[in-house]
Amino acid sequence: MKKILFISLAMVLALSVSLIGCDGGGGEAIPLHNPDDFIQETIGDVDSLDPAWGYDTSSGEQVTYIYEPLLVYDGESTDVFLPALATNWTVVNATQIRFTIREDVSFHEGGSLTPEDVEYSFERMMVQDRGGGPAWMINLPLLGMYRTRSGATIVADGEDIDNAVEVDGNEVVFNFAIEFPMIQWLQILVQPWGSILDKEWCVANGEWDPASDPLSGEGWKAYNNPAKADSYLYNHANGTGPWKLDTWQAGDYIRLIEHEDYWRGSVPFNLVVTKFVDEYTSRRLSLLNGDADLIYVPRQYIGDLEGNTELNAYEDLPALQNDCIFFNFSIDPDSDFIGSGALDGDGIPPDFFTDEHVRKGFAYAFDYDTYIADAFLGEATRMGNPLVDGLLGYDPNAQMYSHCLTAAADELELAWGGNVSDVGFKFTITYNSGNIERKTGCEILAEQLLAIDPKYQIAIQPLTWPTFLDNIFSEDPGVHKGPLPLFQIGWLADYPDPDNFITPYMHSYGDWAYYQDYGYPSLDTKIETARYETDDATREILYDEICDIYHEDCPGIMLSQPLGRRWFTKYIHGFYFNPTIPGPAGPLYYMSKS
């Protein structure tokens, strides 16, 4: 009996091992299915189809298929623009720009585009300004404030919102509250949050109505910071784009169909279907069977498809993204991650990272090449400061800390008057479980410091994503920052401007710098000067100086800029890479299938 059982199990195992090698992934011809449609399989559902709400890549991608902005990028460029719903634009001065609105453009539901639609779209975004949403990019130049609220109180003036966008004949005029570089404004308008809505359709479906709740009154405030479900537009859409929403089966797929009356003429795909498939094997087989034209391939599986001649692979695509290990200058004294809480060999004090020699010692200790090789399989570029390739001010030869254990040991010798090297330290670093890049980063840092001195001990602890985030932040930010001594996390561009990276990393109120307790007034002033500077050459100089400060201050271990890939079947043509286009498919309107 045991023999039979053993033989049966052995046969099952042998069968499975042999099948893994012959599952259709060996480069056989991929059949052409669905020749008129584009089908992609990816992960991560759409959050909302409301352009004023969505702030994630999946939502942004679908919004760009359905809606259109006033202008678009010219091909791969991130600073040359082509007309879209505007036929041209004129910069009047540093606080005013005028757009001439295109005529004979139809919305999916049949309405015609008017300048009032453009005015309404931007005013609605400021009126709505949902918490955690993208409206801050519109608010800043037009209202001179990031948010329309201070806490729960609405502080924006309705009249200011009204005056910020005006219709003048067939033109729409944007009036800024502050001097703001026009290039940044144009870059903001190109993104999904610059999409133009049909005012009549929105109002007819219960959205904010400027006629019944004018900005001169108080009624508009009821539409501020709504819950997602309160907006009709989260799962309904009516744009002018090449495809219109047909069906969104949440969690399963979203299907768009051709807009027959598209103002630019014919559309390359009848259907654009995005399926949300969690399992990689299933996605891979769909691609190899021709059921999908593009799939999301996690980095650890890129070897599966490498060299397959049936696929069009685009490699080394520099994402406008980076990752970094941030030092916490003011750790919560009650933190569970700092051992004894004192520099006694069994812990670290809450202000441990205020000593620049500690920070520089850690930066020298990190093995960057191994990190890129192990975490990114070599597909990432080293960085020395927050500015990534593709941005104004990016310098491939910028100063960087090299991996040098001797230099690291020297710096740590100097730290805290020599106490660090005398007694050593012990604390815990964390990563969100399942994130291979961050796990690798933690392991490399811990190993390298231990290699310098056995007294330099770092424990590693995985945390769930909510717990990880919870520990970055403080319950009492006025007194101290969160409990994590350091944290590794990244940043993805909102729009391709250096300020979108420098402010989060270096300004006292930046998204990450704030939670590190890093930043000081003179640096803030310099960052703000660079942000509002309108001359590119001057800006570049300013950003050079700011990046030098980053290197000198070393508030974090700047790691890498990932390089992406795309895998299409051989039937898909016309892809080009513009890092600002949300989603993996890229410029779908300019692509074809044959």
Place this chain on the structure above:
Amino acid sequence: MELRSYIFRRLLLLIPVLFGVTVFIFGITMLFSPTQRATLYITSPQQMRDLATIIARYGLDRPFWSQYATWIGQVLTGNLGWSNVVSMPVWNAIWHYLPATLELAIVAAPLIILTGIFLGSKAAAHKDRPLDHGTRVIAIVGWSLPTFWLGLILLMIFYGYFRGFLPPGRLSTQMEVVVTSADFIRYTRMNTIDAILNLNGPVLLDALRHIILPVITLSVVNVAFIMRLMRSSMLESLGKGYILTARAKGLSERVVVNKHARRNALIPVITISGYLFAALANGVVITETIFSYKGIGWWAWQSAIRLDIASVLGFALFNAVLFVVVNLVVDVLYTRVDPRVRLGGTVQ
């Protein structure tokens, strides 16, 4: 006791059960900090700076009783809240995802139960003979196979090796277009049943191609359990005095096994089958994920890992109702299988 009054009494039990379940789950979720629960609404790093606003917007920092009172108040008006993970009201999410899971359960459960009963009976009737050994091997192998592994292997064979023969998902892209068109009426949202009701052969064929692999995966793993249970229950029955009497009366072995022993051996199997059906109907996460057969299990799993409290509570309510109803059905079935059993009373 009259059947109707018995059912009514049992359904009344739902009220304390649902209250207890929701308080318990709500209490557990409150162990997470407001920031942890606010991460549900975070879709990009840029939103971190607005955490305080998000927490205030959704009242995540209010005390337990206050948040629970708000929720229960909504529930009493028929509003189960908003499922953020799938961007729809919780009610809609249940009705959206349940049909897929129910369809799997309706197809898989009879297959599992009938195959298990048949093989278990045969194994008991042929105790210690090759048939018994063979079914034991099948049971051990089936029970030992990890679902995700079996699912992936089946996918590689029937979708990979046989080039798209049995694909994942619920329908192909073309058939999805058909079933979401105005001409196709979604009576049940179960594709096979709707295809039959719409007399649409291509959709039926396509739906069957998509459901076969998940059903096989579920069957292989679960049939082993029913089979072993049936075998041991049958062996116990076959050793009883009335079986000896039946044999002494000269009845054929077929009649003894099928008519006398099997019927009495079915009671524990019915109990377990009820739970099996409930387990299948409340979602089979791994199978639904591997085959992209998005059902209620997938939804519940997504909700749990992202701390979508309204969805988790909605699922718990659904689950509690499901199990109470299944228990009730099982109890009623006992009376049909064993005439000695009386509802609300004792075995005579």
